[in-house]
Structures are given as structure tokens and as C-alpha cells.
Amino acid sequence: MGLLIKSKKNIHEKVKGMKIIVCVKHVPDTAANIKVVGDNGFDESVKFVMNPYDEYAVEEAVRTVQQNGGEVVAVSVGKQNAVNTVRSALAVGADRGILVKTDAQFLDSATTALALKAVIEQDGMPDLIFTGKQSVDSEGMQTHYRLAAKMGLPVATDVVAFSMTNGNVVVECEMGGGDREVIEMSRPCVIAATKGLNEPRYPKLPDILKAKKKPLVEMNLDDLGLGTLPESAAVTSLTQVKERGAATMMTGTVKEMVEDLVNRLENDAKVL
Amino acid sequence: MSNIGVLIEMDGQEIKASNYGVLTAACSGGNAVALVFTENGEAIKNDLERFGAGKIVTMSATNPVQKAKLMAAVVKEFNLRALLGLSSARGRDLLARCACILDAPLALDAIQIDLADGMVVKSHFSGKTTAIIQLSGDTLHVGLRPNVIEAVEKPVSAELIPFTAETGDSDGLKILEVKKGGTGTIDLTEAEIIITGGRPMDSAENFKILHACAKVLPGAVGASRAAVDAGFAPHSMQVGQTGKTVSPKLYIGCGLSGSVQHFAGMKTSRVIVGINTDKDAPIFGKCDYGIVGDLFEVVPALTEVLNKNR
Numbered sequence: 001m002g003l004l005i006k007s008k009k010n011i012h013e014k015v016k017g018m019k020i021i022v023c024v025k026h027v028p029d030t031a032a033n034i035k036v037v038g039d040n041g042f043d044e045s046v047k048f049v050m051n052p053y054d055e056y057a058v059e060e061a062v063r064t065v066q067q068n069g070g071e072v073v074a075v076s077v078g079k080q081n082a083v084n085t086v087r088s089a090l091a092v093g094a095d096r097g098i099l100v101k102t103d104a105q106f107l108d109s110a111t112t113a114l115a116l117k118a119v120i121e122q123d124g125m126p127d128l129i130f131t132g133k134q135s136v137d138s139e140g141m142q143t144h145y146r147l148a149a150k151m152g153l154p155v156a157t158d159v160v161a162f163s164m165t166n167g168n169v170v171v172e173c174e175m176g177g178g179d180r181e182v183i184e185m186s187r188p189c190v191i192a193a194t195k196g197l198n199e200p201r202y203p204k205l206p207d208i209l210k211a212k213k214k215p216l217v218e219m220n221l222d223d224l225g226l227g228t229l230p231e232s233a234a235v236t237s238l239t240q241v242k243e244r245g246a247a248t249m250m251t252g253t254v255k256e257m258v259e260d261l262v263n264r265l266e267n268d269a270k271v272l
Numbered sequence: 273m274s275n276i277g278v279l280i281e282m283d284g285q286e287i288k289a290s291n292y293g294v295l296t297a298a299c300s301g302g303n304a305v306a307l308v309f310t311e312n313g314e315a316i317k318n319d320l321e322r323f324g325a326g327k328i329v330t331m332s333a334t335n336p337v338q339k340a341k342l343m344a345a346v347v348k349e350f351n352l353r354a355l356l357g358l359s360s361a362r363g364r365d366l367l368a369r370c371a372c373i374l375d376a377p378l379a380l381d382a383i384q385i386d387l388a389d390g391m392v393v394k395s396h397f398s399g400k401t402t403a404i405i406q407l408s409g410d411t412l413h414v415g416l417r418p419n420v421i422e423a424v425e426k427p428v429s430a431e432l433i434p435f436t437a438e439t440g441d442s443d444g445l446k447i448l449e450v451k452k453g454g455t456g457t458i459d460l461t462e463a464e465i466i467i468t469g470g471r472p473m474d475s476a477e478n479f480k481i482l483h484a485c486a487k488v489l490p491g492a493v494g495a496s497r498a499a500v501d502a503g504f505a506p507h508s509m510q511v512g513q514t515g516k517t518v519s520p521k522l523y524i525g526c527g528l529s530g531s532v533q534h535f536a537g538m539k540t541s542r543v544i545v546g547i548n549t550d551k552d553a554p555i556f557g558k559c560d561y562g563i564v565g566d567l568f569e570v571v572p573a574l575t576e577v578l579n580k581n582r
Contacts, residue, residue, distance in 0.1 A: 028397065030398070030513045030514070030532075030533050030536075031531075031532055031533065033400070033532065034397045034400045034401055036401060040403070042397075042401070052513075052514050053514070109378075110375075136397070136398045136513060136514070137396070137397055138396060138403075139380075139381060139394070139395055139396060139397075139398065140378075140380070141364060141368070141380045141381070142368050142371070142372075142378050142380065145368040145369060145371075145372050146372055148372070149372035149373070152443075153444070154337070154443055154444040154445040155445075156445070157364075157365060157368075158361060160507070170448065172451070173361075174361060174507075174508055175361045175362060175450070176360055176361040176362070176459045176460075176461060176462075176508075177453055177458075177459040177460075177508075178452075178453020178506065178508045178509075179450060179451065179452055179453045180450070180451040180453070181447060181449075181450050181451075182447070182448040182449045182450070182451065183445060183446065183447055183448065184445075184446045184448050185444055185445050185446075186444035186445075189444065189445075194507075195507045195510070195514050195515070196506075196507040196508075230375075231408065232376070232377035232378075232407065232408055232409045233377050233378070233379055233405050233406070233407050233408075234405065234406045234408075235396070235403045235404070235405055236391075236404045236405070236406045237403065237404040238396060238401050238402070238403050238404075239401060239402050239403075239404075240400070240401050241399060241400060241401060241402055241539055241540070243535070243539070243557075243558040244539075244544070244558055244559065244560060245557075245558070246556060246557050246558075247546060247555075247556045247557075247558075247559045247560060247561055247562035248560065248561050248562070249556065249561075249562045249563070249564065250561065250562065250563045254565055254569050254570055254573050255573055255577075257563045257565065257570070258563070258570060258573040258574045258577050259577055261545065261561055261563060261574070262574070262577050262578060262581065264561060265522065265543065265545075265561070266581075269522075269542075269543045269560070271465070271521045271522040271542060271543045272465075272489075272522065272578075
């Protein structure tokens with residue numbers, strides 16, 4: 001394994017331009033219905049995809065390298081099947097991939113961050129690190145912060161616009177209520193993307209075939225020598241959120257239905 | 273009893289109302305210590321005292337990195353067992369930065385909290401499931417989804433404590449400006465009532481009927497992914513799996529089919545109303561009240577009835 005990583009390092013040294021790391025997660029498709037199994041597991045036979053927010057991260061990384069030259073390295077920490085998400089990143093323009101294999105779908109965010117830091121440092125410091133602003137499965141919303149803190153880098157989240165000026169990064173972040181904060185960061189830095197940053201491309205068949213030939217290194221979490229791993233937040237139980245039953249339907253003319261509805265909202269449900 | 277910190281979020285010169293539920297959560301586990309970034313602590317003292325803040329620590333900073341460093345210093349100075357806040361955009365950012373400085377456990381978008389056992393219930397799989405998370409470590413950092421905990425008054429008399437600490441530089445991060453959204457409407461995630469439009473809205477212009485209704489409710493306006501992707505509304509208004517997760521007391525969906533992804537973002541609403549021309553739309557199978565009708569007739573009629581009742 002050590003030898004393999006070393007050879008990748010040599011490839012990197014030949015690359016001119018920017019080096020961008022993009023962190024991607026393999027998650028259940030958003031359309032999938034989640035069935036809880038046991039206390040804290042779920043039926044993993046559903047379709048898995050690249051975490052939707054990570055698609056914006058990959059797209060921005062690929063566009064940035066297309067403009068400035070360099071390479072995009074897609075990194076994932078996940079089960080063996082997460083290799084498919086790394087390949088998806090390669091199919092839309094990432095140059096090579098790294099998968100850190102674990103046994104669990106839910107890893108402590110601090111552990112994931114330590115694993116990412118270790119592989120990123122082994123691979124050689126990048127100019128930029130892109131991630132999604134959160135995963136749609138565990139919704140921890142913190143791996144990018146943990147990664148930035150452990151690497152001593154600035155971080156911005158919910159990024160909807162990205163540019164570079166005078167060697168620095170300028171991003172716009174969604175702050176709620178339609179407000180946006182414009183933030184300047186020194187490089188390298190961690191940029192957590194959200195929807196609106198760009199329009200991710202769809203892979204074309206020839207690109208999918210080409211992606212199969214792009215370099216992809218796999219390693220085990222245990223081989224990174226991270227020592228005793230933190231477990232600061234553990235999922236002890238999962239519960240399906242129940243759908244409510246069929247609606248009480250209003251009847252009559254539009255006016256009658258609306259009056260009946262307002263009456264029920266005021267007097268029965270007491271929400272008006 | 274241990275000290276529980278609450279990061280108070282301001283809206284201009286006023287405290288956002290959704291903070292009071294967070295104070296109530298803090299009071300359930302110990303002595304509430306309010307952390308506020310403000311130049312004028314006196315102005316907000318009465319409001320915070322009413323909801324149980326025995327100590328009000330005021331700080332001054334504008335850069336999020338320096339804010340987080342001050343918060344971390346307060347955690348140490350006042351020996352806080354936990355630091356709570358709103359899981360809003362600002363709250364999430366500052367809680368995460370502070371948790372990383374202290375290497376402390378963090379759970380965001382929590383919908384229940386048990387401070388004694390260090391457990392939170394939070395959304396998982398974008399609202400399709402909830403997870404019980406066991407936090408372990410020194411200072412639990414928890415962001416609560418706005419409006420999930422009802423505020424209960426607990427009058428105390430508070431000590432006002434201006435706080436400063438050496439924060440060094442901002443570690444390579446600088447705020448250049450804040451661009452105002454200019455909508456002047458209530459933030460979606462904090463709204464108590466939301467009215468949302470789907471693909472049948474047919475244009476950005478047509479959203480004005482929802483805004484008119486939202487004004488009398490009063491509430492905020494949301495949009496489905498289909499409406500956002502069609503360019504009728506900005507992403508900041510999107511509710512659902514790749515948009516905002518909301519938990520209002522009343523959610524009115526206009527022209528929504530009722531997709532799994534949309535429901536993931538709003539199914540914890542207390543009451544859900546569906547309006548759709550198709551009587552077989554899936555939304556009617558999983559909401560509280562339904563109206564089969566054209567939203568362009570139903571919504572203005574609703575606005576009119578509400579106006580009359582006010």
C-alpha cells in the first residue's frame with residue numbers, strides 16, 4: 001500500500017497547475033425509502049448514489065481545473081461499494097480517486113475527518129478542498145469543519161458562488177432569509193458546496209468507460225495508523241418517521257372549502 | 273447544577289423569538305448562561321431574564337472565526353457542560369466552529385435533547401428517520417431545530433457580564449460583505465407557518481399570490497424542488513431533501529404531488545394542508561387536511577377569508 005501511494009505522489013509531482021481534493025460520500029438515493037433494521041441499521045439493498053451536495057463540489061473542482069490546469073482527486077471514506085461513487089466522480093471529470101474502506105456506513109465525523117486528513121497529507125497538500133455542505137444520510141453537517149480544523153485551514157459552508165482573486169478564494173454563502181455572506185479565504189481552504197453553486201454535468205457513456213481506466217487507490221482505514229479513534233457522537237437507535245394517514249378532505253365550493261379549512265385550523269388544530 | 277450555555281441569535285437589535293425555546297431546553301438541564309454578540313446587553317436583559325437566563329455574557333466580534341474563539345473561551349471560563357443554539361445557518365456555523373476548537377461533540381438539527389444523559393434526537397436520512405445520538409465528551413454542542421421546543425417563561429434576575437478574550441487573528445478568513453436577500457420575509461426555517469408552491473405555480477410572477485397569503489397568515493413562502501429547478505424561485509426558498517428542513521406548526525402545500533424527497537423536509541410540521549387539482553395526488557394520502565381544487569382559485573380565496581377574520 002505504501003508503495004502505491006508513493007507512486008501516486010510521483011504522478012502528482014508531474015502535474016502542473018492546481019491540485020484540488022474533492023471529498024465525496026456514498027449515500028442512499030434520495031428517492032429511496034429507508035427501512036430500519038435492528039436498533040441502528042437500515043436495509044442497505046437500496047440504490048446508492050453520490051451525496052447530492054458533493055455533486056456540486058465535484059463540478060466546481062472540475063471546472064476550476066479546466067480553467068487553471070491541474071488535477072482533481074476524488075476521496076471517499078466508506079464501505080467497499082463507495083468505490084462506485086468515486087468512479088462517478090471520475091466519470092464527470094475527476095482525474096484519480098482514493099477510497100478509504102471502513103465497515104460502517106455511519107462513522108463519527110471526527111474519525112472521517114482524521115481519515116481524510118491522513119490521505120490528503122499522504123497524497124500531498126492540495127490548493128483547495130471541496131466538499132458538500134452535508135450528507136443526506138447522517139446529516140452531521142460537520143465533517144468539513146472537523147477536516148479544516150484538524151488541518152488548520154479556513155472553511156466556509158453553504159457556498160453558492162466561488163471565484164479566485166490574487167491567489168485567494170472568494171465565496172458567497174447562504175445565510176438564511178435570502179442573505180448571502182461574501183467571504184475571502186487564503187489558500188488552501190475547505191469549501192463546502194450547496195445547491196446553486198453550479199449545474200452538475202451528467203456523465204456521457206464514453207466518459208463512464210474512460211473513468212474505469214483512471215487510477216483509483218483503495219486502502220483500509222486501519223492502515224492509516226490513526227491510533228485510537230474518537231467516538232464523540234454515536235447513533236444508538238434509528239426510528240422511521242411515520243407518515244400521517246389520509247387527509248380529511250374539504251367539500252363544497254371553493255369558498256365553502258376554504259372557510260371550513262380555516263375554521264378547522266383555528267378551532268380543531270389551533271394553529272391559526 | 274451545571275452551567276448550560278445558550279448562543280443567542282439576534283435579528284438586528286432584537287432577539288429572534290425562536291431562541292426562547294432553546295433557553296427553555298437549557299433550563300431543563302441546569303443554569304442557563306446566555307452568550308450574546310451585542311454592544312448593548314441592557315437592551316435585551318429583560319427578555320432573557322423572562323426565559324431563565326441567570327447570566328448574560330455579552331461579547332463583541334464580527335468575524336465568525338473570532339466569534340467562535342470567544343465562545344470557546346466562555347465555555348472554559350464558565351465551565352459550561354453544554355452549549356446550545358439554534359440550528360439556523362448562523363447557529364450551525366458558529367456551533368461547529370466552536371466545537372472544532374474544543375474538539376467537542378456536536379449534533380445539529382436536533383429535535384429533542386436530554387442533557388442529563390447527553391442524548392439528542394435528530395433528523396437522519398433527511399427526515400425519513402430520526403436517530404438517537406449519544407454524545408460523549410466534555411462540552412456537548414447542540415443546535416436545535418427552531419420551534420421544536422416550546423418556550424416556557426421562567427423569570428430570574430440576570431447578571432450582565434461583558435466578556436473579552438485574546439482571539440488572535442481570524443486564521444485566513446475575512447467577511448467582505450453581506451448581501452441582503454431583500455425579500456424582507458421571515459426566514460423559512462424559523463417560520464411558524466409556511467405556504468409552499470410546486471411546479472403548477474408556472475412562473476416566478478405567480479408566487480405573488482403565495483406572498484399575499486403569507487402576509488396575512490403571517491408566514492413564509494417556500495418552493496418545491498420542481499419549482500426551483502424550473503426557475504420560479506431561488507434555492508434559498510426550497511423545502512425538501514436538497515433544500516431546507518422545516519418544522520412549522522402549519523404547512524400549506526399548493527400544487528405539491530407529495531414526493532418522498534419533499535416530505536423529508538417538512539413531515540415534522542404539526543399540521544399539513546394539501547391543495548391539488550388531482551384528487552389522487554399522493555399528498556392527500558399523508559397530510560391532515562386536503563382541498564381538491566385549482567390553487568389559483570383556492571389560495572386567493574384563503575387569503576380573503578383570513579383577511580376577513582383578522
